[in-house]
Amino acid sequence: MRCRKCGKEAVMNMRQHKLALCRDHYIEWFIERTEKTIRLYKMFRREDKILVAVSGGKDSLSLWDVLLRLGYKADGMYINLGIEHQGYSQVSLEKVKQFASAHPEAELHIVDIKALYGRSIPEFARESWRGQRVCALCGLVKRHEMNRLAIEGGYYAIATGHNLDDEAAALLGNVLRWQTGYLARQGPVLPSDYPGLARKVKPFCRMYERETAAYALLMGIDYIYDECPYAVGSTSIFYKNLLNQLERNSPGSKLSFYLSFLQAKEEGRVRFKEEEAPPLHACQRCGQPTTAPGYCAFCRLVYKPSKEEVEAALEGSTDVDFA
Amino acid sequence: MVKLIYRDKEWEVRPGITVKKAVEEVGLLIEAVIPVKDGKLITEDTVLKDGDVIKLIAVISGG
Numbered sequence: 295m296r297c298r299k300c301g302k303e304a305v306m307n308m309r310q311h312k313l314a315l316c317r318d319h320y321i322e323w324f325i326e327r328t329e330k331t332i333r334l335y336k337m338f339r340r341e342d343k344i345l346v347a348v349s350g351g352k353d354s355l356s357l358w359d360v361l362l363r364l365g366y367k368a369d370g371m372y373i374n375l376g377i378e379h380q381g382y383s384q385v386s387l388e389k390v391k392q393f394a395s396a397h398p399e400a401e402l403h404i405v406d407i408k409a410l411y412g413r414s415i416p417e418f419a420r421e422s423w424r425g426q427r428v429c430a431l432c433g434l435v436k437r438h439e440m441n442r443l444a445i446e447g448g449y450y451a452i453a454t455g456h457n458l459d460d461e462a463a464a465l466l467g468n469v470l471r472w473q474t475g476y477l478a479r480q481g482p483v484l485p486s487d488y489p490g491l492a493r494k495v496k497p498f499c500r501m502y503e504r505e506t507a508a509y510a511l512l513m514g515i516d517y518i519y520d521e522c523p524y525a526v527g528s529t530s531i532f533y534k535n536l537l538n539q540l541e542r543n544s545p546g547s548k549l550s551f552y553l554s555f556l557q558a559k560e561e562g563r564v565r566f567k568e569e570e571a572p573p574l575h576a577c578q579r580c581g582q583p584t585t586a587p588g589y590c591a592f593c594r595l596v597y598k599p600s601k602e603e604v605e606a607a608l609e610g611s612t613d614v615d616f617a
Numbered sequence: 618m619v620k621l622i623y624r625d626k627e628w629e630v631r632p633g634i635t636v637k638k639a640v641e642e643v644g645l646l647i648e649a650v651i652p653v654k655d656g657k658l659i660t661e662d663t664v665l666k667d668g669d670v671i672k673l674i675a676v677i678s679g680g
Contacts, residue, residue: 305658507676
């Protein structure tokens with residue numbers, strides 16, 4: 295197979311785009327497509343400070359790499375979840391540090407959950423939820439910490455490495471269960487629609503997972519190949535496999551599924567009723583927006599306020615010692 | 618024979634078929650892997666030769 299642009303031997307064939315490219319032209323294409331996505335969805339401007347959530351995986355490290363090559367002010371944030379199984383957290387942190395050391399122009403923030411809050415994610419899960427729902431708890435903690443760091447650091451937006459396969463799988467799951475609240479909000483940009491809530495963007499939302507993997511491999515980005523041990527058997531992986539079977543028979547289906555959904559929403563051809571959520575207010579402990587009265591879910595998990603503390607917080611009184 | 622390696626699994630397939638055919642024969646989807654030979658990415662229409670060792674990099678992550 296030959297590169298469409300120069301005729302040299304192609305290294306990557308993308309049936310979804312009817313396009314095969316050599317190494318140099320693939321890298322060029324990948325970076326340009328990311329820039330186009332950023333501009334298409336008005337994610338951020340050249341002068342904005344961006345916080346990239348990096349996990350040590352191919353998507354987040356590739357994203358950080360591309361944003362830096364495009365000249366954006368992109369710092370990284372790694373959350374050490376304390377997952378010791380197969381040395382997962384240790385290995386992923388090493389990959390992130392290695393990448394960051396090669397990019398001194400960018401700052402790397404490392405948030406160690408156990409050091410900050412006394413327990414790792416698995417320990418929190420064992421203590422609070424009987425070891426169950428580790429992924430839900432992990433998501434709660436990561437969102438809280440990403441938001442905290444973005445606001446404290448004055449970042450315009452948090453950029454995550456979610457790719458098209460992630461988005462299409464989430465969309466499929468939301469459609470299968472008609473989760474209209476999620477469908478109303480799913481998209482490349484989650485705006486900051488409340489003080490203290492950071493803007494979140496997904497510059498890789500139009501990139502196939504295979505495309506981001508190819509970029510990482512071609513650029514020699516050393517990423518963690520192993521999955522998070524808690525991700526084994528997850529629903530999202532199941533949906534991704536289903537969608538890949540569809541894609542095999544009908545190239546471009548995943549992209550069309552996602553982009554047509556976005557377009558239908560934008561043109562008003564489909565509307566999803568957002569569930570009437572309780573109003574947001576600032577958590578009495580950390581100040582982050584929450585729908586829960588008094589304390590946000592994260593602070594209730596971490597600090598386990600007593601009944602008296604909760605009541606005091608609900609009355610707006612903060613004369614309780616949190617030390 | 619041609620060796621295919623995917624995560625901790627290995628298979629042997631006959632030479633003379635394409636990478637795509639070989640991937641399908643072992644029950645994988647080309648959409649879910651990137652074939653690498655001698656450290657270089659190859660496209661799925663590449664015809665496999667006797668003695669080739671192809672690493673199939675899994676691309677799906679999740680959770």
